[in-house]
Amino acid sequence: MREQIDTIPVNEAFESGDECPFCYLMRKAEQSTIRYVAGPGASYMEPDVRAATDKVGFCTSHTKKLYDYGNSLGAALMLQTYMAGLLEEFDMEASSLTPGKRSLFSKKQAPDSSSYPARILQKADSCFICDRIAYHMRRYFLTFFHLVKDAEFRTKVENSKGFCMSHFAQLMQHADQMLPKGQTDWFYATIPTLTKKNLIRVKEDLDWFIAKFDYRNAGADWKNSKDALSRTMQKLETLYPADPPYKKD
Ligand SMILES: [Zn+2]
Numbered sequence: 324m325r326e327q328i329d330t331i332p333v334n335e336a337f338e339s340g341d342e343c344p345f346c347y348l349m350r351k352a353e354q355s356t357i358r359y360v361a362g363p364g365a366s367y368m369e370p371d372v373r374a375a376t377d378k379v380g381f382c383t384s385h386t387k388k389l390y391d392y393g394n395s396l397g398a399a400l401m402l403q404t405y406m407a408g409l410l411e412e413f414d415m416e417a418s419s420l421t422p423g424k425r426s427l428f429s430k431k432q433a434p435d436s437s438s439y440p441a442r443i444l445q446k447a448d449s450c451f452i453c454d455r456i457a458y459h460m461r462r463y464f465l466t467f468f469h470l471v472k473d474a475e476f477r478t479k480v481e482n483s484k485g486f487c488m489s490h491f492a493q494l495m496q497h498a499d500q501m502l503p504k505g506q507t508d509w510f511y512a513t514i515p516t517l518t519k520k521n522l523i524r525v526k527e528d529l530d531w532f533i534a535k536f537d538y539r540n541a542g543a544d545w546k547n548s549k550d551a552l553s554r555t556m557q558k559l560e561t562l563y564p565a566d567p568p569y570k571k572d
């Protein structure tokens with residue numbers, strides 16, 4: 324897949340008023356991928372898609388999201404061939420499941436990363452949906468650094484609500500490689516300050532959310548703190564805890 328920039332969703336994310344435009348893009352990429360995999364297009368019936376889902380499987384979080392999406396037959400069909408492959412592998416590997424050789428002198432041996440159990444654990448973490456989200460996110464970061472050349476976009480960034488910690492860290496890590504010439508000063512003067520200022524704002528909302536539990540503040544205004552807990556969780560852990568499950572329509 325050739326990487327292309329995609330300015331429309333990135334502009335939209337920075338106009339969304341979200342606590343992190345990259346979380347906003349990630350949520351969209353996740354939903355569109357779940358819809359692609361299990362939705363009305365029935366990609367799970369296409370041999371190449373099925374070969375890919377059979378190979379890498381799904382992580383814990385996306386297995387749950389596939390369940391929640393509500394296409395039970397689609398999910399069952401995908402897991403049917405996945406399990407068939409797994410059982411085939413189980414048969415081939417069963418003979419390797421023997422007691423390890425223990426040396427008299429070193430009782431603790433590091434587990435062999437190529438062993439069958441190690442490969443089972445690696446596969447438990449690999450995920451078709453995570454891989455596609457990662458592909459889209461790389462494209463969105465590329466687009467961000469492309470758009471930074473545009474003064475109008477820079478103003479949008481300055482007026483945004485900053486970033487979650489993970490996406491802030493990824494911006495900083497990508498900067499040296501992707502930042503256009505001439506924008507280094509703006510980037511380093513703007514992004515860390517913007518991030519910190521907005522972390523402080525959310526922390527103040529959280530402080531007031533906690534203070535509201537004091538009976539003396541019972542009658543006081545909530546200000547912006549009603550959803551402070553979920554916004555704090557987003558800033559810290561890159562998620563939308565208050566989102567209902569994404570379901571097929
Ligand atoms: Zn984020």
Ligand SMILES: [Zn+2]
Pocket residue numbers: 381382383384385449450451452453454
């Ligand atoms: Zn996943």
